[in-house]
Amino acid sequence: MPSGSAAISIRGLTKRYGKLIAVDRLDLEVRRGEVFGFLGLNGAGKTTTIRILLDLLRPTSGSAAIFGHDCQSDSLKARSTVGYLPGEMGIYSDLTGHEVLKFLERIGGGSVSKEHRHSLTERFELGDRDLSRKLREYSTGMKRKLGLIQAFQADPLLLILDEPTEGLDPLMQESFYEVLADARQRGRTVFMSSHVLPEVERVCDRIAVLRKGEVVLLSSVEDARKLASRNVRVAFQQEVAIPASLPQGYEMIDAKPRSWTLRVTGQLGSLPAFLAALPVADLAVEEARLEDVLVKYYRDGAE
Amino acid sequence: MIMLFALIAQSLRRVRKFLLAAGVLLAGFQVVLILQANSIQTSNTFAQMGAMVPAFARDVLGPSFVAFLTFKGIVCLGYFHPVVMGALVSVSLTLATIPVMEIETGFIDLVLARPVARHWIVTRSILVAVISTAYLLAMMAIGTWIGLSYFAAKSAAWPSASLIGSLAINLGFLTLCWAAIAMAIGCACRRRGSAGAIAGLLALTAYLTDYIGRAWKPAESVAWLSPFRYYTPFELVMGSALSAKNLYVLGGIAAAAFALAYLLYSRRDISH
Numbered sequence: 001m002p003s004g005s006a007a008i009s010i011r012g013l014t015k016r017y018g019k020l021i022a023v024d025r026l027d028l029e030v031r032r033g034e035v036f037g038f039l040g041l042n043g044a045g046k047t048t049t050i051r052i053l054l055d056l057l058r059p060t061s062g063s064a065a066i067f068g069h070d071c072q073s074d075s076l077k078a079r080s081t082v083g084y085l086p087g088e089m090g091i092y093s094d095l096t097g098h099e100v101l102k103f104l105e106r107i108g109g110g111s112v113s114k115e116h117r118h119s120l121t122e123r124f125e126l127g128d129r130d131l132s133r134k135l136r137e138y139s140t141g142m143k144r145k146l147g148l149i150q151a152f153q154a155d156p157l158l159l160i161l162d163e164p165t166e167g168l169d170p171l172m173q174e175s176f177y178e179v180l181a182d183a184r185q186r187g188r189t190v191f192m193s194s195h196v197l198p199e200v201e202r203v204c205d206r207i208a209v210l211r212k213g214e215v216v217l218l219s220s221v222e223d224a225r226k227l228a229s230r231n232v233r234v235a236f237q238q239e240v241a242i243p244a245s246l247p248q249g250y251e252m253i254d255a256k257p258r259s260w261t262l263r264v265t266g267q268l269g270s271l272p273a274f275l276a277a278l279p280v281a282d283l284a285v286e287e288a289r290l291e292d293v294l295v296k297y298y299r300d301g302a303e
Numbered sequence: 304m305i306m307l308f309a310l311i312a313q314s315l316r317r318v319r320k321f322l323l324a325a326g327v328l329l330a331g332f333q334v335v336l337i338l339q340a341n342s343i344q345t346s347n348t349f350a351q352m353g354a355m356v357p358a359f360a361r362d363v364l365g366p367s368f369v370a371f372l373t374f375k376g377i378v379c380l381g382y383f384h385p386v387v388m389g390a391l392v393s394v395s396l397t398l399a400t401i402p403v404m405e406i407e408t409g410f411i412d413l414v415l416a417r418p419v420a421r422h423w424i425v426t427r428s429i430l431v432a433v434i435s436t437a438y439l440l441a442m443m444a445i446g447t448w449i450g451l452s453y454f455a456a457k458s459a460a461w462p463s464a465s466l467i468g469s470l471a472i473n474l475g476f477l478t479l480c481w482a483a484i485a486m487a488i489g490c491a492c493r494r495r496g497s498a499g500a501i502a503g504l505l506a507l508t509a510y511l512t513d514y515i516g517r518a519w520k521p522a523e524s525v526a527w528l529s530p531f532r533y534y535t536p537f538e539l540v541m542g543s544a545l546s547a548k549n550l551y552v553l554g555g556i557a558a559a560a561f562a563l564a565y566l567l568y569s570r571r572d573i574s575h
Contacts, residue, residue: 054416056573076418084416090409090575092317106309108417150413160416 005068007032007189013062022048024213035190037200040210046193083156087163089147097131097146104150112153120149123175140167161192197291209297217297228288229265235282310427330446333381337450340377344459374459382470383536391478396502398432399485404495409575421569432482440471469545476553477534483560490567
């Protein structure tokens with residue numbers, strides 16, 4: 001594995017199906033050891049990109065590499081570092097959980113630590129009794145848990161997870177976040193697509209928003225949050241006049257004689273100066289939500 | 304190698320009940336045919352049966368007709384009866400379209416996300432087809448042996464082991480030939496249903512082409528295209544040696560179709 005290379009490196013990646021462009025000149029770099037959120041609406045090109053990384057799909061042009069190994073010409077080496085959770089687990093229902101894990105271990109080439117697997121099954125509460133049952137008796141959530149265990153069991157350097165918490169109950173989602181935190185602590189890289197924005201906000205270091213096959217936002221979660229407009233509620237000790245003009249990035253949402261609600265886009269540095277001459281009694285700033293930014297990007301694309 | 308064994312074991316495990324049932328049915332069919340042959344033999348009615356066949360039909364069928372209306376001929380029928388050939392070809396089509404089914408169900412995503420080269424999937428499927436065909440033919444041979452050992456009259460002229468072996472080998476090559484054709488078709492299709500339907504229709508057309516070609520001279524000009532033309536049970540029953548040419552042709556078609564399957568599978572998008 002070449003040292004110093006990015007975990008995932010995508011250059012000018014394009015995938016066309018006839019006239020339909022699924023991924024359009026995508027450039028992306030995922031650093032080693034980070035948890036990267038890959039976001040976008042259905043059909044934005046997230047799964048297509050993931051499938052190209054795994055050499056399941058062949059790109060029309062451009063290239064993708066995992067730890068420096070080209071995903072097409074050197075795909076076996078690239079895939080030997082990956083643990084993958086597909087969006088839909090196409091596993092035969094006549095197999096037991098144990099059989100699935102054992103089979104996937106054997107074709108994986110590497111060794112799976114029994115302790116590690118045991119800790120995963122414990123965390124996801126999929127005991128021996130559950131694993132001895134055929135998959136046809138599994139609920140959607142149990143299949144998802146099995147999918148997560150098989151992805152994590154070989155402790156791969158890179159985890160590619162497609163909608164990892166879909167179908168998991170809140171307790172299991174917490175378990176997943178713990179497992180993810182452990183993997184991050186061990187220096188593993190995680191590339192995950194998700195629709196659950198609070199989850200992305202919680203676990204991801206950086207995000208890319210894909211829209212119609214193009215990246216419309218690539219930033220750290222912190223920086224993305226800063227792009228969100230925040231509501232600021234100001235209460236006054238006495239009645240005040242509504243100002244004729246507002247600083248740039250400020251918008252009056254609701255104005256009453258003794259209180260205002262302002263929407264502020266960007267940083268709040270200018271707020272104290274703006275309010276300095278006014279008889280402010282109380283001030284409340286709502287936390288910026290990543291969701292507000294992302295929904296805007298989903299709808300409109302880059303500004 | 305461990306990975307290849309794991310893939311083969313997993314595939315065989317999935318089809319084990321289907322194969323077991325098919326094997327038992329085919330073996331049972333051989334026993335039933337021997338019981339029938341024995342019944343005709345003990346009642347001494349082979350000659351009467353021959354006399355009941357119209358003259359034109361005898362002309363069309365030629366001298367092989369005489370060989371067929373014997374105890375040995377009826378026993379050997381178990382290796383070229385349309386039901387048996389249909390069953391073997393159907394099993395081969397089912398097994399050969401496993402790769403496209405794995406794509407359709409998404410199972411292959413989990414396999415190919417690991418360091419498994421695509422050619423191993425095709426190699427696995429070829430080996431599964433070979434193992435399954437050998438098993439089914441062995442079951443048929445066991446059925447024949449059981450039938451002859453326990454139900455045949457001692458006075459009846461049994462077919463030789465080499466004749467049964469020749470029939471089984473020629474039939475095995477034919478079965479693998481259809482497995483290869485179906486696999487190549489499957490590797491180009493998105494759905495198993497489409498692949499199975501195309502391959503099945505092709506097999507039926509080829510069978511009818513060969514059948515018509517044997518009975519109607521003008522159809523012979525295209526009958527050589529049918530793989531069934533290179534399975535010649537009547538000639539074998541009449542005492543001819545197993546034709547190496549037939550095996551080369553069937554083996555050649557199978558090799559070409561398997562090669563095409565490798566090429567198509569390695570180049571295609573795995574999307575369901």
